[in-house]
Amino acid sequence: MEVTRRQALTGAAGAAVGAAGAVGAVRLKDHLDESTPLPFYGSPVSAVRPDRSPPSAASASVVWGGDRDRRHVALTFDDGPHPDWTPRVLAALAAEDVPATFFCLGRNVRDHGELHRDSVGRHELANHTFEHPDLGRFDWSRCRDEIDRTSRLMEQTYGVVPTLFRPPYGHVGGATLLAAAEAGLTTVLWSAQAREDLVAGRPDGIVDDIASQVRPGSIVLAHDTGSPDRLVTIERLPAIIRRLRDDSYTFVTVSALLAASASATTASHG
Template sequence: MEVTRRQALTAAAGAAVGAAGAVGALRLEEHLDQDTPLPFYGSPVSAIRPDRSAPAAAAGSVVWAGSGTERHVALTFDDGPHPDWTPRVLAALAAEDVPATFFCLGRDVRDHGDLHRESVGRHELANHTFEHPDLGRHDWAECRDEIERTSRLMKDTYGVAPTLFRPPYGHVGGAALLAAAEARLTTVLWSAQAREDLVADRPDGIVEDIAGQVRPGSIVLAHDTGSQDRLVTIDRLPAIIRRLRDDGYTFVTVSALLAASASATTASHG
C-alpha cells in the first residue's frame, strides 16, 4: 500500500509522542533530503512545544535593523568575551566614546566574564547561547537550555539579565524562535556585516566596505574573537567609526535603536 506524505508525517509525529507517554523531541539526521518527512512536533523547525502544551509567550519578534527614520547605527560584536580581542575592542570604543552591543557566549562569560565588568551601563550585553551550537539543528529543549543557561549566568555575573538574543550563524528554526520568545528575548540578526574575506588583499578596504553597506537603522555584525582575518576589522575600528560619523551617523546600542524605531512608529500612527 502506498504511504502518502501526510501519513508519513503523522507517523513521525506519533513517534515523537512515544508509547510511554513521555513526549520527546526527534532529532534530525545530519543531512536530510527534501523528501524526508519531518515530525509535526519536536523537530528543530517546529515552533510548537513538543508536548503540544501552550507556549509561555503570546508573541516574539525578530529584527534585522531599526526603522531607518534617523541616521543611527548599532555596532555589534559576537562570540566573546575573550582576553585577546575584547579589550582591544573596548579600548577603541572608549577612545571614540561609542556604545556597542556584545552578544556573549555563556562559556566565555564563565571563563572571562570580568572583561565586561565595566561595560554594564556603557555597552549592552546580550545572549549568544552558551556553547555556540547551530540551533537550526536543535530541538526546543536544547535551544531553551542554551538560552536559559546563558541568561542566568549573565544575570549572576553582571547583575542585569539580557533582553536580546542572537542565534549562532544566524540560523533559526521554529524551536529556537519559540525558546527565545518564551525567554522574553528579542531575536536580533543584522543588516550589514564585516566582510573580511572580500578585502583580504586590501585590508584597509574594510572601512569603505562597511560604510557602503550601512543605512539609517543598520545593525552591523562583527566579532571580538575568532579567526585571525577578523582582526582586519578590529584593527580598523577607529577608522570605521570616524568614517560613519563623517557620513552623519550616531552610534547607539541595539536596544536604543529598537526603542527609537518603536517611538517613531508610534508617532507616525498617532
C-alpha cells in the first residue's frame, strides 16, 4: 500500500498499514535517503511519545565523561556478565583494588547473574538493554521494553535499581533518549576505548593506546565478553591500571565520576 508524504509526516501512515491504535507505527526501511520523510511521531528519531501524550521526564542527560579538572578515570565493561571473562575482570580489579562500572545485558543477568553477587557496593552495575539490539532502529515502545525489562531484572537479582544506561553501539535516537529519561536513567557513552584492532600483531600496545586516550574525567569503554581479540585488553588489564596510576589517575565508578563533576559545577557557580 502506498503511503503519502503527509501520512508519513503526521503519523497517519500507522493506520494505513494496519497498526492498531498507535500513531505513526511506520516500519522504516534499513536505509533511507535524505529525501525520504520520517514520521513526526513513532519513529526511532522522534523524541516525543508516539501517542503525543506528555513525557514523564522533564529532561534527558547524556554524558561522555566527567570533571576535566580532576585526574579521575572510570573503567567500564559492556555486554556481560559472562562466565568466560567476567571472573577474570573481577579478579584483576580486586588485585589492584579498583572499582569499575559494568553495563550488563539483561539476558546475561538472567543466565549468569550470580557472577556479580559480590559486586554490589564495590562495583557499579548498569543497564545495557536486554538483547543488545540497535536501538537507533527502534521506536519508543521497543526502547522502553528493552530498558525496563533489564532494570526490573537487575533490581530482582541484585536488590539495586540501575541509574545508568548505555545504548548498544553508542547509537542514540530520540526514542532511546526519551525511554531512558523516563526510566530515570542517565545515558552514558565514552571518551576513550580499548581499540584492539589497532594493536593487532603487537598486543602489548593496548596499554600505551589506552593511556594515550585517557584524560581527566575519561570514561573508558571495554568489554567482558565478545570476540577473542578483546582478550588483548582483559589479559593486560593489570598493566593498563598500573600505567594509568603511574600517570596519577584515580579510578572511580561512573556515578562517582559524575557526582564529582556535579559538585565541581555547583562550587564554581556558588
